[in-house]
Amino acid sequence: MKGADILMKALVSEGVDTVFGYPGGAIMPVYDALVHAPIKHVLTRHEQAAAHAAEGYARVTGRVGVCLATSGPGATNLITGLANAFLDSVPMVAITGQVARPLMGTDAFQEVDIFGISMPVVKHSYIVESVDELAAVVNEAFKIARSGRPGPVLIDLPKDIALAECETPDCRGGQFDAVPRPEARQLNQARDMIAASRKPLVYAGGGIRIAGAEQELLAFVEATGIPVVTTLHGIGAIASGHPLNLGMLGMHGTRAANLSVQECDLLIAVGARFDDRVTGKLDEFAPHARVVHLDGDPGEVSKLRKADCPVPGEIKTSLNFLHVRPGDIEPWIAVTMKRKAELAFTYDAPGEFVYAPAFLKKLSDARTPDTVITCDVGQHQMWVAQHCSFDSPRSHMSSGGLGTMGFGLPAAIGCQFARPDATVIAVSGDGSFMMNVQELATLKRYDLPVKIVLLDNKSLGMVRQWQKLFFEERYSEVDLSDNPDFVSVARAFGIEAMAVESRDQVDEAIERIYRSEGPLLVHVLIDPRANVWPLVPPGRNNSQMLEESTA
Numbered sequence: 001m002k003g004a005d006i007l008m009k010a011l012v013s014e015g016v017d018t019v020f021g022y023p024g025g026a027i028m029p030v031y032d033a034l035v036h037a038p039i040k041h042v043l044t045r046h047e048q049a050a051a052h053a054a055e056g057y058a059r060v061t062g063r064v065g066v067c068l069a070t071s072g073p074g075a076t077n078l079i080t081g082l083a084n085a086f087l088d089s090v091p092m093v094a095i096t097g098q099v100a101r102p103l104m105g106t107d108a109f110q111e112v113d114i115f116g117i118s119m120p121v122v123k124h125s126y127i128v129e130s131v132d133e134l135a136a137v138v139n140e141a142f143k144i145a146r147s148g149r150p151g152p153v154l155i156d157l158p159k160d161i162a163l164a165e166c167e168t169p170d171c172r173g174g175q176f177d178a179v180p181r182p183e184a185r186q187l188n189q190a191r192d193m194i195a196a197s198r199k200p201l202v203y204a205g206g207g208i209r210i211a212g213a214e215q216e217l218l219a220f221v222e223a224t225g226i227p228v229v230t231t232l233h234g235i236g237a238i239a240s241g242h243p244l245n246l247g248m249l250g251m252h253g254t255r256a257a258n259l260s261v262q263e264c265d266l267l268i269a270v271g272a273r274f275d276d277r278v279t280g281k282l283d284e285f286a287p288h289a290r291v292v293h294l295d296g297d298p299g300e301v302s303k304l305r306k307a308d309c310p311v312p313g314e315i316k317t318s319l320n321f322l323h324v325r326p327g328d329i330e331p332w333i334a335v336t337m338k339r340k341a342e343l344a345f346t347y348d349a350p351g352e353f354v355y356a357p358a359f360l361k362k363l364s365d366a367r368t369p370d371t372v373i374t375c376d377v378g379q380h381q382m383w384v385a386q387h388c389s390f391d392s393p394r395s396h397m398s399s400g401g402l403g404t405m406g407f408g409l410p411a412a413i414g415c416q417f418a419r420p421d422a423t424v425i426a427v428s429g430d431g432s433f434m435m436n437v438q439e440l441a442t443l444k445r446y447d448l449p450v451k452i453v454l455l456d457n458k459s460l461g462m463v464r465q466w467q468k469l470f471f472e473e474r475y476s477e478v479d480l481s482d483n484p485d486f487v488s489v490a491r492a493f494g495i496e497a498m499a500v501e502s503r504d505q506v507d508e509a510i511e512r513i514y515r516s517e518g519p520l521l522v523h524v525l526i527d528p529r530a531n532v533w534p535l536v537p538p539g540r541n542n543s544q545m546l547e548e549s550t551a
Contacts, residue, residue, distance in 0.1 A: 006131065049439050052414070098127070122152045213270075213315045224325055386532075486523045
C-alpha cells in the first residue's frame, strides 16, 4: 500500500467518516487516495474554515474532527483553528502535506516548518519519517487528541512518504487513556465542606461537556439544592431553564450570577479554570468562599485560585459521590432566587431599531430540541450567551479562549455535516461575518440548510463599546458603514436572503428561519449605538458591574 492509502485505512480505523480541507501540491497524493476511500471530503474555501469546521464537527459530536491542508500557506492557514481548538480543549487531528524529505530544510517551494510553528498550540506534533510508522503515528495522534484534556494534534506528512509503499499495516483505532479516578480522601473532604456550607454555589465550566457529565451535574444539583452559575462554555451543562441556574457569570454575566459568586461561602468549581473573563479582579473573586475544585485536568487545579480542596480526576465519579445536603441553605436559596427574579433581563427597550436581545430571545423561544447555535465573536456572542436558552452544552458553540472572529459560519458547517437533521443557526456580526464570508460557497455547494442570523450595527461593536467606555470615545478603525449589501452578497452565492429593518418584521423572519428547508441569511439591522450590559470593567471585581444607566 502507498502511504496515502495507509493514511486512509488508519483514519477509517478511527471511525472517521468526514474530513474538511483544501488540496494542493504536497498533499495531492492524499487527495488521490481520497477518491476511493469511504470518507467524505468537504471542500471549504479556506483552510482556516476547514479547521473551524472540523472543530464544529468535534464539538457537537464529541468525536475527533479532522482537517487537511497542503504545505506552506495551506498549513499556516490552519494555525488559528488549531489555536482555537487548543484553548477550548477540542479534539482534532490536522494532517498537512510537506515537501519531500530530501527537500526539507532547503527553502523549497511552499516549505515551512509547520512542526515548529504549531508546537505552542497543539498537544503534540509529528513529522512522519517512515511509511512503516505512518499507521502507528495516526493511531497515536487520535489517542492523544481524545485522551485526558482533549485537544488538537498535527501530523506533517512529507510527499515522498505519502507515495512510498509498504506492507498492509496493523491499524489499532479507538484507543484513549481514561482520566484517573479521584482520591477518596479528597472526595471525603469535599463532602464534609459541602455539608458544612451555608451559602454554597456551583461554578460549572466547559469541562463538564468534555467529561460528558451533564446528567451527573443535574443529579448533584437536585440532590444538594445548590444554585449554579456557568461559564460561556458551561452554558447548557445544566438547562438554562432549570430553577437553580442563575445564568452566566463574569464580564458580561448576569447580575444574579455575579452577585451570588461574590457572597457565597463555598465555591464548587466543576470543570472550570478561573479564566480572567470569568473572575474579573482575581484576588477579589468570591472573596468569602472556600474552593472545592473538580477537574479532569490536574494542571488546572489551583493554577489561578488555590483550592482548599483539590479534587483532580474523573468528574462523573466525583459528582456522584458528593450527594450530600448542606445545612440550612434555604435562606441562601431564597436570596439567590429573589435576586434572579428581580434582576432578570427585560426586552422592552425603546427605539426604532430591532433590539438584538429581544430578537435572540424570540429566536431561542422558537427553537426545536435539535437546534444548534454557533457564534462568532463580539457583542452578538455575548447577547446569545445572555438571552438564548440551551439544554445541552453541545447545542451552543462559541469561541472562548481565543475569541476568534470568523468561527461561526464554518463551525456551523461542521455541525451540520455531523448532525444533518439538526437545525443549525450561525449568529454573526457584520465584522465577524466578513472574516470567512467565502464559506457561503460551501453552503451552496453542499446545499447545507444552515441559517445565518447576521446582526449588523455597521461597526466593530465590542471594540467600539470599549473605546466609548475606556478610551474617552476616541473611535479608531471601528466604522464599518461601508459594508456591502449582505442580502445581495448572499444571493450572489445562490443563498436565499432577507432583510429585517424594523421590529414588525421580526416574527416573520424567525418563522422563516425554522420553516426554510435550505440555507438562509437573515440580515438584521440593529442600533449602531447598542452595547452589551452588564459589564465588569477591567481591574474591578464582579460586584462592580456597569449598567447602561451608570456607564
